[in-house]
Amino acid sequence: MRKVVSGLFISLDGVTESPDKWQFDNFDEDMIAEMGSEIAAQDTVLLGRVTYQDWASYWPTATDEPYASFINNTPKYVVSKTLDKVEWKNSTLIKGNLAEEIAKLKQQPGTNIGISGSPTLVRSLLQHDLLDELTLMVHPVIAGTGKCLFKDGDELKRLKLVDSKTTRTGVAILTYTNHKQGE
């Protein structure tokens, strides 16, 4: 079955907000290759409301390839309880029960369903065991301020490290899956 996967830029102090403020020179060739292989394995995108709103005003006219073509042309599902409609090309609003909607998407044929940005959605999926794979691209930076992926009060959870690599500028790319009981 297709997987729900997330790849996030994250600082050493756990910040995922505004990576443009702390990414510095870490968006190197290895990172570009990593991002390329992530999107090549996806044919559907999930977005949280905040990322959708930021991106829907940027990407439709952007020319940063190959990501611009990918994100504009791929079917996008936007998870929001407050939006009434979504207008970006190929986007669909999901307002119902998240677990049911994701189960429906996963049963459809296709390659991976990738969550782009959207740390609040990622955290929620992780907490509800709806995320199959989480790739943290840990930047060698202390961001100092900004919203963190994990928050106090998250449910205690054991994960399994399934892949790791580092880029030439020192980003540690760590991929985790759910840890099944008994492993």
Next chain:
Amino acid sequence: MRKVVAHLIITLDGVVVFDAVVDTIVKLRDTEEVLADFNAKVAEEDAMLLGRVTYQEWADYWPNSTVEPFASHINNVPKYVFSKTLDRVAWGTRDNATLVKGNLAEAITPLKQRPGKNIGVHGSPTLVESLLQADLLDELRLEIYPVIAGSGARLFKDGRAPKQLQLVDSKTTSNGVAILTYQPDKK
């Protein structure tokens, strides 16, 4: 010059005081792969810095411990305890713990200038964060455990200035611990 090297056990969500998941972490840590890496680094050290909280917990435990090789190491090396509130420090029957009450940089600079091996910082996350902010830390070795703790004190405090580091070593163990070693860029 000898380096100040901090070692911290940290969860995926950045928690360094992790009472809720301590059993899981102890089990993952008590493996040849993790301990061999840790012990090799500790063997390069011959002095130790401790914060008050870690000192108070450990001074009751390690002098009577037989968990080797760390018990012999910590009991035998000179220890410098940073605290503004303690009046004296002791370490079992040994006379090798020193209380440091003054300015961090003024205390550490002369220590670094003395001949010797590296100076380790163990536990003591508040001290580690202060050293990092004061550009007094030469190496930060994080053992990142594949666990979300959900609550507990975190290493990094909100509201600090951004800081870049260099990743100088990385390895992962077969049970999923990522050991990442950084050298902070200094001003």
